[in-house]
Amino acid sequence: MIVLGIALLLVGLLAASRGAVDIPVSDAVHILIFGAANDTQSLWRDILLEIRLPRVLFAIVAGAGLSIAGATMQALFRNPLVEPGLIGISAGGALGAVAAIVLTAGGLAVTAPAAFVGSLLATAAAYAVGRHMAGVAGILLAGIAINTIASSLIGVLIYLASDAQLRNLTFWNLGSLAGASWPMLAVLAPWTLLCSLWLLRQWRVLNALLLGEREAHHIGFDMVSVRRKLVVVTALIIGPLVAATGGIAFIGLIVPHLVRLLMGPDHRWLLTGSMLLGALVLTVADWAARVAVVPAELPIGLVTGLIGGPFFLWLLTRARRF
Numbered sequence: 001m002i003v004l005g006i007a008l009l010l011v012g013l014l015a016a017s018r019g020a021v022d023i024p025v026s027d028a029v030h031i032l033i034f035g036a037a038n039d040t041q042s043l044w045r046d047i048l049l050e051i052r053l054p055r056v057l058f059a060i061v062a063g064a065g066l067s068i069a070g071a072t073m074q075a076l077f078r079n080p081l082v083e084p085g086l087i088g089i090s091a092g093g094a095l096g097a098v099a100a101i102v103l104t105a106g107g108l109a110v111t112a113p114a115a116f117v118g119s120l121l122a123t124a125a126a127y128a129v130g131r132h133m134a135g136v137a138g139i140l141l142a143g144i145a146i147n148t149i150a151s152s153l154i155g156v157l158i159y160l161a162s163d164a165q166l167r168n169l170t171f172w173n174l175g176s177l178a179g180a181s182w183p184m185l186a187v188l189a190p191w192t193l194l195c196s197l198w199l200l201r202q203w204r205v206l207n208a209l210l211l212g213e214r215e216a217h218h219i220g221f222d223m224v225s226v227r228r229k230l231v232v233v234t235a236l237i238i239g240p241l242v243a244a245t246g247g248i249a250f251i252g253l254i255v256p257h258l259v260r261l262l263m264g265p266d267h268r269w270l271l272t273g274s275m276l277l278g279a280l281v282l283t284v285a286d287w288a289a290r291v292a293v294v295p296a297e298l299p300i301g302l303v304t305g306l307i308g309g310p311f312f313l314w315l316l317t318r319a320r321r322f
Contacts, residue, residue: 088142097243
């Protein structure tokens with residue numbers, strides 16, 4: 001935990017210092033602590049405080065939220081290959097956000113609630129349909145169907161969008177943190193933190209689920225209530241983040257699995273470690289997206305997809321081998 005925390009601090013500082021305009025790390029630290037000492041540092045201060053720092057902090061918030069949501073879903077379904085996107089949470093959130101962008105005036109105040117409602121409805125549908133099959137396979141198969149339906153509906157909305165909306169949707173669908181700002185952080189950071197803290201307190205029931213749902217029920221947990229609460233809180237995290245960031249794939253899959261390999265399955269540490277490593281991974285991915293094709297910028301969803309796709313295939317081959 002200490003190593004992850006120090007690494008996150010250093011990477012965040014480096015990410016805030018590097019970009020189209022490189023700022024020496026020593027000057028960045030001086031500016032953040034003491035303020036600007038000359039005209040050059042005044043320019044750097046504006047870049048740091050108005051552009052870079054909100055974006056780095058937003059990457060930390062989004063990475064932590066996506067990762068703890070993924071770890072929770074993997075525990076709930078007792079499957080390390082599950083992430084919110086596989087059971088419809090992300091697709092439902094994307095559908096809600098796209099509908100808000102195309103059919104209303106847009107804005108975070110509209111897209112975030114719409115994304116949450118879409119995430120919650122998609123997850124509820126996956127659970128309602130999938131519970132008729134034994135085990136977790138039914139919910140995952142229902143999630144695949146819901147993802148397909150949501151993608152088709154998003155396609156219909158894109159067809160109805162204007163040229164300006166279409167450009168915004170195309171870039172949003174690939175994922176980006178470019179819209180980060182202090183007002184956005186003021187809304188999303190406390191929201192994500194409160195929901196994540198609630199999930200952190202559920203480590204006992206998540207550990208009990210490692211034994212199986214029936215065993216957890218015999219221990220004394222009301223699994224019907226627990227399952228509903230976990231799904232709702234996960235949707236509360238994913239929905240607004242999807243509305244703000246667009247499509248960022250595989251963070252909720254890769255990070256919890258890596259932390260589980262490093263720290264073991266105890267959710268008392270797994271959830272916190274997932275938040276720290278998720279924040280670190282997304283900060284690095286956003287840094288790479290900003291500097292890879294300077295002065296242009298790669299969508300961050302492309303970066304996480306190029307990393308996460310091969311990793312997912314490696315997980316499948318590893319699971320088959322063992």
